[in-house]
Amino acid sequence: MSDCMRKFSRKAAILAQGIRDRVNLGPKITETVKGKLSLGIRILQAGGIQRVFRRSFSFRKREKLLKAFQCYLSTTAGPIAGLLFVSNKKVVFISDRPLIVFSSDGKFSCILDYLRFI
Template sequence: MSVPLMLDEPLMSHATKSRTYTVLSMMNKFVKKADNLAHGVREHVRLGPKISETVKGKLSLGARVLQVGGMDKIFRQLFSVREGEKLLKASQCYISTTAGPIAGLLFISADKVAFCSERSIKISSSKGEMFRAYYKVIIPLKKIKRVNQSENVKKPSQKYIEILTVDDFDFWFMGFLNYQKALKSIQQAISHA
Protein backbone atom coordinates (compact mmCIF):
# COMPACT_ATOMS: atom_id res chain seq x y z
CA MET A 1 0.00 0.00 0.00
CA SER A 2 1.51 3.33 -0.99
CA VAL A 3 1.74 6.27 1.35
CA PRO A 4 1.89 9.70 -0.30
CA LEU A 5 5.16 11.49 0.29
CA MET A 6 4.66 14.97 1.71
CA LEU A 7 6.95 17.85 2.46
CA ASP A 8 6.29 20.57 5.00
CA GLU A 9 9.31 22.82 5.16
CA PRO A 10 8.51 26.55 5.64
CA LEU A 11 12.13 27.71 5.04
CA MET A 12 12.32 26.52 1.39
CA SER A 13 12.08 28.95 -1.52
CA HIS A 14 9.08 28.74 -3.86
CA ALA A 15 11.21 27.34 -6.73
CA THR A 16 12.76 24.68 -4.49
CA LYS A 17 9.35 23.71 -3.14
CA SER A 18 7.96 23.50 -6.68
CA ARG A 19 10.79 21.22 -7.86
CA THR A 20 10.52 19.11 -4.72
CA TYR A 21 6.77 18.70 -5.09
CA THR A 22 7.23 17.76 -8.76
CA VAL A 23 9.76 15.06 -7.80
CA LEU A 24 7.51 13.82 -4.99
CA SER A 25 4.52 13.74 -7.35
CA MET A 26 6.49 11.67 -9.84
CA MET A 27 7.61 9.32 -7.07
CA ASN A 28 4.01 8.91 -5.87
CA LYS A 29 2.90 8.02 -9.41
CA PHE A 30 5.75 5.50 -9.72
CA VAL A 31 4.85 3.92 -6.36
CA LYS A 32 1.20 3.64 -7.43
CA LYS A 33 2.19 1.95 -10.72
CA ALA A 34 4.50 -0.43 -8.85
CA ASP A 35 1.69 -1.26 -6.40
CA ASN A 36 -0.71 -1.97 -9.30
CA LEU A 37 1.83 -4.21 -11.02
CA ALA A 38 2.59 -6.09 -7.79
CA HIS A 39 -1.14 -6.59 -7.23
CA GLY A 40 -1.55 -7.85 -10.82
CA VAL A 41 1.30 -10.34 -10.40
CA ARG A 42 -0.14 -11.53 -7.08
CA GLU A 43 -3.61 -12.07 -8.63
CA HIS A 44 -2.12 -13.80 -11.69
CA VAL A 45 -0.04 -16.20 -9.59
CA ARG A 46 -2.92 -16.83 -7.15
CA LEU A 47 -5.10 -18.30 -9.92
CA GLY A 48 -2.55 -20.95 -10.87
CA PRO A 49 -2.65 -24.45 -9.39
CA LYS A 50 0.74 -24.09 -7.68
CA ILE A 51 3.23 -21.24 -7.59
CA SER A 52 5.97 -23.53 -8.90
CA GLU A 53 3.78 -24.60 -11.85
CA THR A 54 2.87 -20.99 -12.60
CA VAL A 55 6.51 -19.86 -12.52
CA LYS A 56 7.53 -22.83 -14.71
CA GLY A 57 4.80 -21.89 -17.20
CA LYS A 58 5.89 -18.24 -17.27
CA LEU A 59 9.53 -19.20 -17.87
CA SER A 60 8.49 -21.58 -20.64
CA LEU A 61 6.32 -18.87 -22.22
CA GLY A 62 9.15 -16.33 -21.99
CA ALA A 63 11.55 -18.75 -23.69
CA ARG A 64 8.97 -19.41 -26.42
CA VAL A 65 8.43 -15.69 -27.04
CA LEU A 66 12.19 -15.17 -27.37
CA GLN A 67 12.62 -18.22 -29.59
CA VAL A 68 9.80 -17.28 -31.97
CA GLY A 69 10.71 -13.60 -32.08
CA GLY A 70 7.99 -11.75 -30.19
CA MET A 71 4.29 -11.74 -29.41
CA ASP A 72 3.29 -10.64 -32.91
CA LYS A 73 4.92 -13.73 -34.42
CA ILE A 74 3.31 -16.02 -31.83
CA PHE A 75 -0.08 -14.43 -32.62
CA ARG A 76 0.45 -15.04 -36.34
CA GLN A 77 1.50 -18.66 -35.74
CA LEU A 78 -1.48 -19.48 -33.53
CA PHE A 79 -4.33 -17.78 -35.40
CA SER A 80 -5.32 -17.04 -38.98
CA VAL A 81 -4.42 -13.43 -39.47
CA ARG A 82 -5.47 -11.43 -42.51
CA GLU A 83 -2.83 -9.45 -44.33
CA GLY A 84 -2.35 -6.09 -42.66
CA GLU A 85 -4.06 -7.13 -39.41
CA LYS A 86 -2.22 -5.44 -36.57
CA LEU A 87 -1.72 -6.90 -33.10
CA LEU A 88 -2.61 -4.13 -30.65
CA LYS A 89 -1.95 -5.80 -27.29
CA ALA A 90 -1.07 -9.18 -25.81
CA SER A 91 -1.75 -9.91 -22.14
CA GLN A 92 -1.14 -12.86 -19.90
CA CYS A 93 -4.36 -13.85 -18.15
CA TYR A 94 -6.72 -16.72 -17.41
CA ILE A 95 -9.95 -17.69 -19.10
CA SER A 96 -12.70 -19.05 -16.90
CA THR A 97 -14.01 -22.48 -17.94
CA THR A 98 -16.29 -25.03 -16.31
CA ALA A 99 -13.13 -27.02 -15.51
CA GLY A 100 -11.52 -24.00 -13.82
CA PRO A 101 -9.27 -21.17 -14.94
CA ILE A 102 -6.82 -21.84 -17.78
CA ALA A 103 -3.66 -19.73 -18.10
CA GLY A 104 -2.79 -18.27 -21.45
CA LEU A 105 -2.36 -15.25 -23.65
CA LEU A 106 -5.09 -12.85 -24.71
CA PHE A 107 -4.36 -11.20 -28.05
CA ILE A 108 -6.21 -8.05 -29.07
CA SER A 109 -5.93 -7.16 -32.74
CA ALA A 110 -7.64 -4.79 -35.13
CA ASP A 111 -10.00 -7.68 -36.10
CA LYS A 112 -10.38 -9.99 -33.12
CA VAL A 113 -9.87 -10.87 -29.50
CA ALA A 114 -8.17 -14.28 -29.32
CA PHE A 115 -7.04 -16.48 -26.45
CA CYS A 116 -4.67 -19.44 -26.48
CA SER A 117 -3.70 -21.52 -23.46
CA GLU A 118 -0.06 -21.59 -22.42
CA ARG A 119 -0.03 -25.37 -22.40
CA SER A 120 -1.99 -28.04 -24.18
CA ILE A 121 -4.85 -29.67 -22.31
CA LYS A 122 -6.23 -33.21 -22.46
CA ILE A 123 -9.40 -33.59 -24.49
CA SER A 124 -11.38 -36.72 -25.26
CA SER A 125 -12.56 -37.33 -28.81
CA SER A 126 -16.06 -38.47 -29.73
CA LYS A 127 -14.63 -42.02 -29.80
CA GLY A 128 -13.34 -41.67 -26.23
CA GLU A 129 -9.67 -41.35 -27.20
CA MET A 130 -7.57 -38.80 -25.32
CA PHE A 131 -5.42 -36.26 -27.13
CA ARG A 132 -3.76 -32.95 -26.30
CA ALA A 133 -4.64 -29.58 -27.84
CA TYR A 134 -4.33 -25.92 -27.03
CA TYR A 135 -7.46 -24.23 -25.71
CA LYS A 136 -8.24 -21.47 -28.20
CA VAL A 137 -10.98 -18.87 -28.46
CA ILE A 138 -11.43 -16.41 -31.32
CA ILE A 139 -13.96 -13.59 -31.03
CA PRO A 140 -14.30 -11.32 -34.07
CA LEU A 141 -14.66 -7.70 -32.90
CA LYS A 142 -17.79 -7.33 -35.06
CA LYS A 143 -19.44 -10.15 -33.08
CA ILE A 144 -18.90 -8.52 -29.66
CA LYS A 145 -22.12 -7.13 -28.22
CA ARG A 146 -20.49 -5.60 -25.16
CA VAL A 147 -17.60 -5.76 -22.71
CA ASN A 148 -18.36 -5.66 -19.00
CA GLN A 149 -16.10 -4.94 -16.08
CA SER A 150 -16.74 -7.05 -13.03
CA GLU A 151 -15.20 -7.79 -9.68
CA ASN A 152 -15.57 -10.35 -6.94
CA VAL A 153 -18.04 -8.93 -4.40
CA LYS A 154 -16.13 -10.49 -1.49
CA LYS A 155 -12.70 -9.56 -2.89
CA PRO A 156 -12.99 -6.37 -5.00
CA SER A 157 -9.31 -6.66 -5.94
CA GLN A 158 -10.22 -9.67 -8.11
CA LYS A 159 -11.33 -8.08 -11.37
CA TYR A 160 -12.82 -9.74 -14.46
CA ILE A 161 -13.51 -8.79 -18.05
CA GLU A 162 -16.64 -10.33 -19.55
CA ILE A 163 -17.02 -10.34 -23.32
CA LEU A 164 -20.59 -10.99 -24.48
CA THR A 165 -21.13 -11.87 -28.13
CA VAL A 166 -24.11 -11.12 -30.37
CA ASP A 167 -25.05 -14.83 -30.23
CA ASP A 168 -25.13 -14.68 -26.40
CA PHE A 169 -21.90 -16.50 -25.61
CA ASP A 170 -19.93 -15.00 -22.77
CA PHE A 171 -16.24 -15.28 -22.07
CA TRP A 172 -14.69 -14.36 -18.74
CA PHE A 173 -11.04 -13.31 -18.46
CA MET A 174 -9.22 -12.69 -15.18
CA GLY A 175 -5.84 -12.56 -13.47
CA PHE A 176 -4.40 -9.86 -15.72
CA LEU A 177 -0.99 -8.46 -14.88
CA ASN A 178 -2.44 -5.06 -15.83
CA TYR A 179 -6.25 -5.21 -15.82
CA GLN A 180 -6.83 -1.56 -16.77
CA LYS A 181 -4.54 -1.68 -19.83
CA ALA A 182 -6.16 -4.89 -21.08
CA LEU A 183 -9.67 -3.50 -20.61
CA LYS A 184 -8.77 -0.21 -22.31
CA SER A 185 -7.17 -2.08 -25.24
CA ILE A 186 -10.28 -4.21 -25.79
CA GLN A 187 -12.56 -1.17 -25.60
CA GLN A 188 -10.40 0.79 -28.05
CA ALA A 189 -10.23 -2.12 -30.51
CA ILE A 190 -14.03 -2.46 -30.46
CA SER A 191 -14.56 1.27 -30.93
CA HIS A 192 -12.30 1.26 -34.03
CA ALA A 193 -13.81 -1.91 -35.56
Protein backbone atom coordinates in the same frame (compact mmCIF):
# COMPACT_ATOMS: atom_id res chain seq x y z
CA MET B 1 -16.09 9.52 12.33
CA SER B 2 -17.99 6.23 12.45
CA ASP B 3 -19.33 6.83 8.91
CA CYS B 4 -15.78 7.26 7.65
CA MET B 5 -14.73 4.04 9.43
CA ARG B 6 -17.66 2.14 7.87
CA LYS B 7 -16.66 3.28 4.38
CA PHE B 8 -13.05 2.31 5.02
CA SER B 9 -14.13 -1.06 6.40
CA ARG B 10 -16.27 -1.78 3.30
CA LYS B 11 -13.41 -0.86 0.96
CA ALA B 12 -11.00 -3.06 2.92
CA ALA B 13 -13.45 -5.98 2.78
CA ILE B 14 -13.88 -5.59 -1.00
CA LEU B 15 -10.09 -5.48 -1.46
CA ALA B 16 -9.60 -8.55 0.73
CA GLN B 17 -12.29 -10.46 -1.18
CA GLY B 18 -10.62 -9.58 -4.49
CA ILE B 19 -7.28 -10.86 -3.22
CA ARG B 20 -8.90 -14.06 -1.94
CA ASP B 21 -10.62 -14.64 -5.28
CA ARG B 22 -7.37 -14.11 -7.18
CA VAL B 23 -5.44 -16.47 -4.92
CA ASN B 24 -8.14 -19.14 -5.20
CA LEU B 25 -8.28 -18.89 -9.01
CA GLY B 26 -4.53 -18.96 -9.55
CA PRO B 27 -2.40 -22.10 -9.46
CA LYS B 28 0.39 -22.74 -6.99
CA ILE B 29 3.29 -20.28 -7.12
CA THR B 30 5.67 -22.93 -8.53
CA GLU B 31 3.25 -23.68 -11.37
CA THR B 32 2.91 -19.95 -12.07
CA VAL B 33 6.68 -19.50 -12.26
CA LYS B 34 7.08 -22.55 -14.53
CA GLY B 35 4.31 -21.26 -16.79
CA LYS B 36 5.85 -17.80 -17.06
CA LEU B 37 9.28 -19.25 -17.83
CA SER B 38 7.95 -21.61 -20.51
CA LEU B 39 5.96 -18.75 -22.04
CA GLY B 40 9.05 -16.53 -22.09
CA ILE B 41 11.09 -19.27 -23.75
CA ARG B 42 8.38 -19.86 -26.36
CA ILE B 43 8.22 -16.12 -27.16
CA LEU B 44 12.02 -15.86 -27.42
CA GLN B 45 12.24 -18.94 -29.67
CA ALA B 46 9.55 -17.56 -31.96
CA GLY B 47 11.26 -14.18 -32.23
CA GLY B 48 8.81 -12.03 -30.28
CA ILE B 49 5.15 -11.79 -29.36
CA GLN B 50 4.19 -10.48 -32.82
CA ARG B 51 5.60 -13.61 -34.44
CA VAL B 52 3.81 -15.89 -31.96
CA PHE B 53 0.56 -14.19 -32.99
CA ARG B 54 1.29 -14.43 -36.73
CA ARG B 55 2.41 -18.07 -36.56
CA SER B 56 -0.48 -19.21 -34.38
CA PHE B 57 -3.36 -17.54 -36.22
CA SER B 58 -4.25 -16.60 -39.75
CA PHE B 59 -4.25 -12.85 -40.08
CA ARG B 60 -5.40 -10.39 -42.69
CA LYS B 61 -3.18 -7.96 -44.55
CA ARG B 62 -4.09 -4.87 -42.54
CA GLU B 63 -4.49 -6.64 -39.23
CA LYS B 64 -2.32 -5.29 -36.41
CA LEU B 65 -1.63 -6.81 -33.03
CA LEU B 66 -2.64 -4.15 -30.51
CA LYS B 67 -1.94 -5.88 -27.20
CA ALA B 68 -1.03 -9.29 -25.77
CA PHE B 69 -1.69 -10.40 -22.20
CA GLN B 70 -0.70 -13.45 -20.19
CA CYS B 71 -3.86 -14.44 -18.35
CA TYR B 72 -6.09 -17.20 -17.03
CA LEU B 73 -9.35 -18.19 -18.67
CA SER B 74 -11.76 -19.16 -15.91
CA THR B 75 -13.72 -22.35 -16.67
CA THR B 76 -15.85 -24.74 -14.65
CA ALA B 77 -12.91 -27.16 -14.71
CA GLY B 78 -10.60 -24.50 -13.26
CA PRO B 79 -8.35 -21.76 -14.62
CA ILE B 80 -6.50 -22.29 -17.90
CA ALA B 81 -3.26 -20.36 -18.45
CA GLY B 82 -2.59 -18.80 -21.82
CA LEU B 83 -2.14 -15.69 -23.93
CA LEU B 84 -4.88 -13.28 -24.92
CA PHE B 85 -4.17 -11.44 -28.18
CA VAL B 86 -6.13 -8.32 -29.13
CA SER B 87 -5.84 -7.15 -32.73
CA ASN B 88 -7.79 -4.53 -34.67
CA LYS B 89 -9.83 -7.42 -36.20
CA LYS B 90 -10.27 -10.07 -33.47
CA VAL B 91 -9.61 -11.26 -29.93
CA VAL B 92 -7.95 -14.67 -29.58
CA PHE B 93 -6.94 -16.79 -26.57
CA ILE B 94 -4.28 -19.46 -27.00
CA SER B 95 -3.83 -21.94 -24.20
CA ASP B 96 -0.53 -23.22 -22.86
CA ARG B 97 -2.07 -26.68 -23.22
CA PRO B 98 -4.90 -28.02 -25.43
CA LEU B 99 -8.48 -27.53 -24.20
CA ILE B 100 -10.56 -30.71 -24.11
CA VAL B 101 -14.25 -30.09 -24.80
CA PHE B 102 -17.04 -32.49 -23.84
CA SER B 103 -20.58 -32.49 -25.20
CA SER B 104 -23.58 -31.97 -22.91
CA ASP B 105 -24.04 -35.74 -22.48
CA GLY B 106 -20.46 -36.07 -21.18
CA LYS B 107 -18.89 -37.63 -24.26
CA PHE B 108 -15.59 -36.42 -25.65
CA SER B 109 -16.18 -33.82 -28.34
CA CYS B 110 -12.92 -32.21 -29.48
CA ILE B 111 -9.56 -30.72 -28.53
CA LEU B 112 -9.05 -26.99 -29.12
CA ASP B 113 -5.67 -25.34 -29.48
CA TYR B 114 -7.15 -21.86 -29.20
CA LEU B 115 -10.39 -19.93 -28.78
CA ARG B 116 -11.29 -17.15 -31.18
CA PHE B 117 -13.70 -14.37 -30.27
CA ILE B 118 -14.92 -12.13 -33.06
